[in-house]
Amino acid sequence: MKTKVIRLASRPQGLPTAAQFQFDTLDLPATGAGQVLLKTRYVSVDPYMRGRMNEGKSYVPPFEVGAPLAGGVVAEVIESQHEALPVGSVVVGNLPWQEYILSDGKGLNRIPTDKAPVSYFLGLLGMPGLTAYFGLLDICQPKAGETVVVSGAAGAVGLIVGQLAKIQGARVIGTAGSDEKVAYLRQLGFDEAINYKTTPDIAQALAAAAPAGVDCYFDNVGGAITDAVYDLLNKHARIALCGQISSYNDTETPVGPRPETKLLKTSARLQGFIVGDYFSRWPEGVQQLTEWYSQGKLQTEETITEGFDQIPAAFLGLFKGDNTGKAIVKVS
Amino acid sequence: MKTKVIRLASRPQGLPTAAQFQFDTLDLPATGAGQVLLKTRYVSVDPYMRGRMNEGKSYVPPFEVGAPLAGGVVAEVIESQHEALPVGSVVVGNLPWQEYILSDGKGLNRIPTDKAPVSYFLGLLGMPGLTAYFGLLDICQPKAGETVVVSGAAGAVGLIVGQLAKIQGARVIGTAGSDEKVAYLRQLGFDEAINYKTTPDIAQALAAAAPAGVDCYFDNVGGAITDAVYDLLNKHARIALCGQISSYNDTETPVGPRPETKLLKTSARLQGFIVGDYFSRWPEGVQQLTEWYSQGKLQTEETITEGFDQIPAAFLGLFKGDNTGKAIVKVS
Known part of the structure; x- marks a missing residue:
């Protein structure tokens, strides 16, 4: 054969x-x-x-x-x-x-x-879904009324993160790279969606979208979007560091504003993770995602x-x- | 009067x-x-x-x-x-x-x-001692045999962090800014102490001092020392972000290599904190520090x-x- x-x-x-x-x-x-x-x-x-x-x-x-x-x-x-x-x-x-x-x-x-x-x-009920599930619910732990920002929000992981955050009762802001994606995010129930490619000042746009500051940040992207979110963190903010697609093809370590003082001032927690860290809890995750999907609470x-x-x-x-x-x- | x-x-x-x-x-x-x-x-x-x-x-x-x-x-x-x-x-x-x-x-x-x-x-049994106590024991949680790096190790907080890490059975590496301070750290029981001002290549010196990588980092300083430690992190490393004295007098946000990819690759956790976050547990901390001091396990x-x-x-x-x-x- x-x-x-x-x-x-x-x-x-x-x-x-x-x-x-x-x-x-x-x-x-x-x-x-x-x-x-x-x-x-x-x-x-x-x-x-x-x-x-x-x-x-x-x-x-x-x-x-x-x-x-x-x-x-x-x-x-x-x-x-x-x-x-x-x-x-x-x-x-x-x-x-x-x-x-x-x-x-x-x-x-x-x-x-x-x-x-x-x-x-391979998506909602697989690795990306579980990545969203554990990163958001275990690391970010959004509470009702809190503000969650998701970068790469129209990606495989991001769109699930935003919907899970809505299920938790949070206010959800997503960034994405086209007007079509932004429209899709709004249709999914995101409270705010920002096209980072066409927005002249992403920091200003995020600040306007998050008047009460940011409690949780689920980062798939890194770079300028992340810099801007760090400036909006509330006390005891939680950051799930899932991906950095903006720099995956860089041939040298990218340089940017040092985040430490911002994280220090807010007693923020930043947790890098991969879904494999949660291997023992995968069945729980698949079961919960499947249940929400069958109840119509999650789309993909x-x-x-x-x-x-x-x-x-x-x-x-x-x-x-x-x-x-x-x-x-x-x-x- | x-x-x-x-x-x-x-x-x-x-x-x-x-x-x-x-x-x-x-x-x-x-x-x-x-x-x-x-x-x-x-x-x-x-x-x-x-x-x-x-x-x-x-x-x-x-x-x-x-x-x-x-x-x-x-x-x-x-x-x-x-x-x-x-x-x-x-x-x-x-x-x-x-x-x-x-x-x-x-x-x-x-x-x-x-x-x-x-x-x-005002020191060992006060705010700096409690900062060391909660930052190391609650955030870093070093285990016996793990490697702990402390920057600003000869400062009020750092010298307590190092001694607490030794009590936990960890290998302890400190950085400080003079040969006298380095000698003092060795006398206190630090396994390695590095004068960052006279060491030509701090990254190389830290790598040599931490052949098994870094499991815990207690950061008082930031900047180049922190950049170097990020390159040595082991899987599931814990970072207590306590101070950034290297940049307190900067008039603009300092710029440096972005740490996110390094934290992502190692599933590291970075937690900014101030001792006030642990207000309700101060009595526990003072009691334990006093006990270790009276047993001769902590000097200052x-x-x-x-x-x-x-x-x-x-x-x-x-x-x-x-x-x-x-x-x-x-x-x-």
């Missing part, structure tokens, strides 16, 4: 390009005892993957040059010698970018096909690109802000 | 000078019902007072131009019409910079005279300047690193 595979051709300097992705063909052996053959249905592309393309330790080990790229994948079992995963099962797991995958089943989670579109297990949005060969383009689009909500590639 | 008083003459731009301090004489009325007349014995000078000289909200309200400066003072009751504070009582409180003070007793704490030198209630050091008129000079000396341990002015 042959499958297409996408390998990391070389480590990017700055913004990745198509040159970083090497398409290849792989021979898969016959499905053996205890194994399943998977047909890939949806591939997730996520900003954190950019970090794995660099050398050096980070919160996840780097991709190896020449090895397949990998990430969240929803796939269907098309051959099985694995008791718990019969043919027709749909699974989600951290899997290589291949059209077909041979697996021993370890690390695969079987997902229901009747609760939600299966691609949602996907930007779906079609075709295995378009995975690199979909990934590169993340850094141009192409996606509203979860960026997904539909493979089959 | 007449008393000398020191008022804030004007708000400093950058480093304060003698011009900011206006000596004056004040007439005190006779001690009335419920009041005590205090004779000042020791005045505390502390870096945080610099922040109070600026306009604008911070964690404590600003000093008013023309009003007396104020802070931690140990004083003796020399006239009393207050039942709980008979003549001869020694008290500590947040009081104006005056040789004599009329008080209604509110906010004064009577201190024992047989447990420790009374000036220690004071830099004592003599004479009421020398208060401004002692305060200004803080920003030149004149003091080892607590800077105190002995008034009478």
Whole structure:
């Protein structure tokens, strides 16, 4: 059995390009005892993957040059010698970018096909949803009436953060990079949404949107937006540091106003995190998100690109802000 | 009754000078019902007072131009019409910079005279000791075998932080600004002490002193030392943000490498705090510090300047690193 595979051709300097992705063909052996053959249905592309393309330790080990790229994948079992995963099962797991995958089943989670579109297990009901859930509810802990700011609010994580904050009764302000995204955020129930690309003075716009100051900040972006939010923090503010997409492609450490004095003056808490820190509580998170989704309290949005060969383009689009909500590639 | 008083003459731009301090004489009325007349014995000078000289909200309200400066003072009751504070009582409180003070007793704490030198209630057993206690034990929570870095380690707070970390069984690294201070830190039991003024490469020196990385950072200083520590953080590092003396006299927001990505990669927690955040737990802190002191587990050091008129000079000396341990002015 042959499958297409996408390998990391070389480590990017700055913004990745198509040159970083090497398409290849792989021979898969016959499905053996205890194994399943998977047909890939949806591939997730996520900003954190950019970090794995660099050398050096980070919160996840780097991709190896020449090895397949990998990430969240929803796939269907098309051959099985694995008791718990019969043919027709749909699974989600951290899997290589291949059209077909041979697996021993370890690390695969079987997902229901009747609760939600299966691609949602790469978004709302998967890693991004859990990131929003734990980052907001465990780190930020917004209370009713408090003000929450979310940067990258129209991204896969951000749009869930904002809705979760509304469920908690908070006032929610989101930043995003297009008027369409801003309109979508308002439709989702965000109290204020700011197009940071067209707003002449983001600090002034945030201050106007948050007259009572900022109690919680869920940061996906970093840079100038974050600088402005730090100036608006209330006493005992909580900051969940989830992503810094504005600097992922920087080749040198970005420089900016030092935040420490602002955090000191407000007795603020800033917590870096990855969803893996909450691994033991994932079932709780999935259950709660599924419940709110089925009650109509959570909506989501996907930007779906079609075709295995378009995975690199979909990934590169993340850094141009192409996606509203979860960026997904539909493979089959 | 007449008393000398020191008022804030004007708000400093950058480093304060003698011009900011206006000596004056004040007439005190006779001690009335419920009041005590205090004779000042020791005045505390502390870096945080610099922040109070600026306009604008911070964690404590600003000093008013023309009003007396104020802070931690140990004083003796020399006239009393207050039942709980008979003549001869020694008290500590947040009081104006005056040789004599009329008080209604509110906010004064009577201190024992047989447990420790009374000036220690401005240091080891007072605000700086409690700052070290809660910042290290509540925020950093060092475990035996972990590595703790303290900046400004020979200051009033830092030298207690280091000793508390040793009591917890941690490896302790301190930074300070003179060879004498470094020698003192080693004598106190610090595992490593670095003179940041003479070390050519502070990042390299810290990396060499912390081969297993940094689990806890207690920051009194900010700037280049902090940048270097951020590069050494272990997964789930805890940072207590206590002071930023390197930038207190800056007239513009200092600029430096953005720390967010480093904090994100390590799931680090950074908590700004002031000792007032722990007000309800002060008795616990004083009791524990007193116990460790009486058991010989905690030592302290004071830099004592003599004479009421020398208060401004002692305060200004803080920003030149004149003091080892607590800077105190002995008034009478």
